[in-house]
Each structure stands twice: as structure tokens, then as C-alpha cells.
Amino acid sequence: MLELLGALGGLIILLVAGDALVRGAVNLSLRLGIPALIVSLTVVAFGTSAPELLIAIQAVIDGVPGMAMGNVVGSNTANVLLVLGIPALFSGLPTSHSRTQKSYVQMIAATLLFIAVCFFGPITWVHALVLLGGMAIILTDQFRDALNGRAKSKEEEAPEGADPTMPGWKVTAFLLAGLVGLPIGASLLVDNASAIAVRMGVSDTIIGLTLVAVGTSLPELATTVVAAMRKHADVALGNVIGSNVFNLLVIVGIAGLVGPIPVPSAFLRFDLWVMLASSLILIPVVFWHKDLGKRWGFALCAVYVVYILIVLSSEV
Numbered sequence: 001m002l003e004l005l006g007a008l009g010g011l012i013i014l015l016v017a018g019d020a021l022v023r024g025a026v027n028l029s030l031r032l033g034i035p036a037l038i039v040s041l042t043v044v045a046f047g048t049s050a051p052e053l054l055i056a057i058q059a060v061i062d063g064v065p066g067m068a069m070g071n072v073v074g075s076n077t078a079n080v081l082l083v084l085g086i087p088a089l090f091s092g093l094p095t096s097h098s099r100t101q102k103s104y105v106q107m108i109a110a111t112l113l114f115i116a117v118c119f120f121g122p123i124t125w126v127h128a129l130v131l132l133g134g135m136a137i138i139l140t141d142q143f144r145d146a147l148n149g150r151a152k153s154k155e156e157e158a159p160e161g162a163d164p165t166m167p168g169w170k171v172t173a174f175l176l177a178g179l180v181g182l183p184i185g186a187s188l189l190v191d192n193a194s195a196i197a198v199r200m201g202v203s204d205t206i207i208g209l210t211l212v213a214v215g216t217s218l219p220e221l222a223t224t225v226v227a228a229m230r231k232h233a234d235v236a237l238g239n240v241i242g243s244n245v246f247n248l249l250v251i252v253g254i255a256g257l258v259g260p261i262p263v264p265s266a267f268l269r270f271d272l273w274v275m276l277a278s279s280l281i282l283i284p285v286v287f288w289h290k291d292l293g294k295r296w297g298f299a300l301c302a303v304y305v306v307y308i309l310i311v312l313s314s315e316v
Helices: 002-031 036-061 065-083 085-090 101-118 125-147 168-200 204-216 218-229 233-258 265-280 283-287 294-313
Strands: none
Touching: 002 036, 002 168, 002 204, 002 218, 036 065, 036 168, 036 204, 036 218, 036 233, 065 085, 065 204, 065 218, 065 233, 065 265, 065 294, 085 218, 085 294, 101 125, 101 233, 101 265, 101 283, 125 233, 168 204, 204 265, 204 294, 218 233, 265 294
């Protein structure tokens, strides 16, 4: 019971700290004149992925690298199927006018690069540098687009948490709260989730794919729900796309510099391909300008439930 409470406490700290970091980073970026779409693809996406980063590093340090890999792959799958599926199921997402084609192609490229690296696993510092190099290329392109003014409009809504009147001290306080709270929450969640896994006889990889992956996807879900309520689909899609790219290239890249990350054979046979398939599901939404209606939401959530049942059954 104490371990369960500790894991829940760590998750709560992660969510609060992640929200604080996003609020501070968004307001800081908007002060620099970065448009909402670019903010969603970079600052918001990176901020909501910060829990995954801290958990991956902590997992490698604690000798449970399977949780790091499971967390990243599970989070990316959950980001598409749950983070987009749940708000679409309840209110729909008007994605027919989204402008995320280029960023979506970058996400697919990052996914394919990650899968290729996994087949040359275990992931070492060499593979990590390849992944981080891919992120550097994408970031350079994103900043070039920002400088050229792509998608910049004075009439564009700011992402959730933006407040042009927020004083500088408050922006700083949000940033510090996020940076201090995230490592504390990550440590609590990883330590207690690992203990629960041992007691239940469940592998750390499965815990990473399910409990930790869903838990660390909650910041993305919260951001996307707000975007759906405001009919601001670019922010919703940008958040998911940016988070997925960051998870694959930066989180695994940095964790790979900390220590080697083995790739379970089950990932090569199943989980990596589910992650890729869930990303390819969005092709009609991104390129054929389809809205994510309630039927889409139901289908995405149903696919995720089936996936989790298959993962859990593999442990029985």
C-alpha cells in the first residue's frame, strides 16, 4: 500500500511540476514572439515530455532500463490513441484545417530512425548520438520556420496557460517549480513502480508500457483536451507530434548516454510496429484533411484497449 501511495504521489508531483514547467515555458516563449503552432511543436511538447525524460534517466540509473524503453514506446502509442482519442470521443477535434503536414512527416521519419536503431541494439552512446543528431536537424528546421514567420499570426490564439500580462517573476517561479518538482516526482514513481512490479511478478518493461506510459502521457492529454474544447486543433496535433519526436530522439538519446538500453525481443516483434501503425493512422487526418470526430475517437480508444490487453496477456 505504501508503495502504491508513493507511486501515486510521484505521479501527482510529475503532473503538477509538468504543468508548471509548461506554463512558464509557454509564457517565456510568447514573450519572444514565437507563434502558437511552433510553441506547441517545441516548448509545450518538450515540457509535457519532461516526465518521460526524467523517468528514462532515473530508470537507467536504477538498473531497470526496460522501464525506460517501455515508457517511451508506450507513451508514443498512448499519445496518438488515447491523447487524441479521448478528446475526439467526447467533443471531436476539427483537424481538417491543420497545418502539421511537415511536422508529421518528421515524426514518421523519427519513428523509422528509432526502429532502425533498435534493430542494432542494445542502444549505446553511439546510437544515442545518432538519435540526438536527428533531433538537432529537426530543431534547426523548426527554428528556421519560426524565424521565417511560418504559421505566425497576430490573430492566432495562444496555447493554454499563456498570459501576456504574467510578470517575469511568476514566469521564473513556474520554471523553477517544474525543474525542481520533475526529478522528485520521477524518482518516486520509478522507485515505487519498480517495487510494485517485483511484488506482482510483472517485468519492468510491462510496467513502463502501461502504468508509467499512461501516467506520463497525462500532461499531453490535459493540453489536448483544452485544445479540443477551444477547437484549436493545431495545438492538439502539434503537442502530440512534438512530444512523440522528443520522446524518440531526445529521451532515448540522453538515456542512452547515461547507460546502455537493451531492446527486448518482444519490442522488435510487436510493440515498435504498433507504435508505427498508430502514427500512420493519422495520415487521413493530416493529409486528407479529415476531422477527428467521435467515431475516430472511439476507434482510437478501442485500439488502445486491445493493445493493452495483448501486452498484459503476454505476462500471464
